[in-house]
Amino acid sequence: MYGMESGPQRRGTARKAILSATLKLIAESGVDSVTHRRVAQAAGVSLGSTTHHFSGRRELLRESFQQYLLWGNRMIRVLAGAVQERKEHPVDQVRAILVALVEREFANPELVRAEYELLLYATRDPELAQMVTDWEANLVGPLAAVLREAGAPRPSECAHTLVNFLRGFEMERLIKPALGRDEFVRRLTPLLGALCRTGNPIQRQAERLC
Template identity: 25%
Template structure:
């Protein structure tokens, strides 16, 4: 068993490099350019090794999205433990949520959503994944805000926050929208502070 560990470790490292390279390729080159071969080249591994892990492009891309989403959610949860308490916390939370929707993972996912809109078999894979992503981001936002998700107003406000963040992410795809985005984040945080029901 012990003699297999180095091979298993190499396999794990190869897989992770492929997943990260796939996200990079999707975000920078787009759907059409993101093939198993392209991801393998970017990851510095052989095409055969890539196909051993992921026989089809759709397998690679959905695995990459899932892996990177889970990693990003873990990072955001960890960051949540370092957010300020009291004044400024809501703005910090909104900024974290918006950062998620303006990062490479969102840009990569956007490429896949666009392709899935015209490909029924890909859409079957992506719709459940996107639903899970949406639920997870919503839950993380609730946790960081310290809000009560049983309250209907809270649920709607958090969903509005996610919808706004997604829109800001779309606006950032073609041009740097950071200055306008900062102003919107600050204003929306004030709106949330005024509108969110107080927790007991």
């Protein structure tokens, strides 16, 4: 029985290593750098292992990006849940979610590069493009819910604006590594203030906090 369990476990470990190595190669050298041979070397597995788990390069790329999206969805749920438990003002919750996301990505810029390669590749793969759309909805949804509490007049559009702002800052930081948390918060604060102006009591509190 133990022997039967150890086989799938080893295969599962090899598969994860292959997917992680693929994302690392993508982040370092782009999608065009991915070959079965290079992935096998980076993952520390045999070439036969990569071709056993993935029949072709397209399948390898797609599943690697899918793995990234699944990881991102889990991280978003954890961060949003942790922030909401703190019972802060909605505007502070939005700020905290975005700051937590950007700090995670500061710690691993390779993931940011992989994400942008993912977006480019998805323009040529309709199925993956739909997965990216669903992934973005998982981020926009929690932000929109909190923005609605803050009194934002069009919370979904405001949430999309904040996600685009986050992406733009990440891209700028790839070429300006000195940009940090303080600069992100400095730019985010007036944007949040503008998005939360609704002309009601919640607005006045939001503007004061922003």
